[in-house]
Amino acid sequence: MKRLLIVHHTTSPNLQAMFEAVRSGASTDEIEGVEVVARPALTAGAVDVLEADGLVLGTPVNIGYISGALKHFFDQIYYPCLEATVRRPYAAYLHGAGDAAGALRALETITTGLGWRAVRPPLVVTGEPAKADLEACWELGALAAAELAGL
Known part of the structure; x- marks a missing residue:
C-alpha cells in the first residue's frame, strides 16, 4: 500500500477547514491502495518522509513566508531525505x-x-x-492520492 503523508501547520479555523478538506479528498473511497497519514509540521520527521510515497504540505503564510513550523520540518528532513526522496510527488x-x-x-x-x-x-x-476553495482543497488531496494510486 502506498502512503501519503500530510505535513501541516494548522493554526487557525480557516487552516483547519482546509486541512480537513485535503484529508477528506485524499481519503476518498474512490481511490484505493493509499494510506493517508497526517503529522503536524513540528512533529513530522525524516522517518515519516522516508516511509511516505508522496506528500501534501500545508502552511499559513506568515509575514510573506512559510510558517516557522514548516521551515523547521524542512530543516530536520533536508539532509536525511535529500537523496532518498528525489522525484517524490508532492502538493501544497x-x-x-x-x-x-x-x-x-x-x-x-x-x-x-x-x-x-x-x-x-x-x-x-x-x-x-x-466553498470553492474547500472544494479545491478536496481536489488537491484527491489528486495527490490518485498520483500514488497510479490513476
Whole structure:
C-alpha cells in the first residue's frame, strides 16, 4: 500500500477547514491502495518522509513566508531525505491574509533542492475559505492520492 503523508501547520479555523478538506479528498473511497497519514509540521520527521510515497504540505503564510513550523520540518528532513526522496510527488496548500509570493518562492526553492516533483501548482487561499476553495482543497488531496494510486 502506498502512503501519503500530510505535513501541516494548522493554526487557525480557516487552516483547519482546509486541512480537513485535503484529508477528506485524499481519503476518498474512490481511490484505493493509499494510506493517508497526517503529522503536524513540528512533529513530522525524516522517518515519516522516508516511509511516505508522496506528500501534501500545508502552511499559513506568515509575514510573506512559510510558517516557522514548516521551515523547521524542512530543516530536520533536508539532509536525511535529500537523496532518498528525489522525484517524490508532492502538493501544497497555503493560507494567508495577503501576498503569498515569498512563501511560494520558499516552498519552490526548498522542494526543488530536495528534487521533489509537484503534482500541481500550490493552492493559495486568502481570507476565509469559500466553498470553492474547500472544494479545491478536496481536489488537491484527491489528486495527490490518485498520483500514488497510479490513476
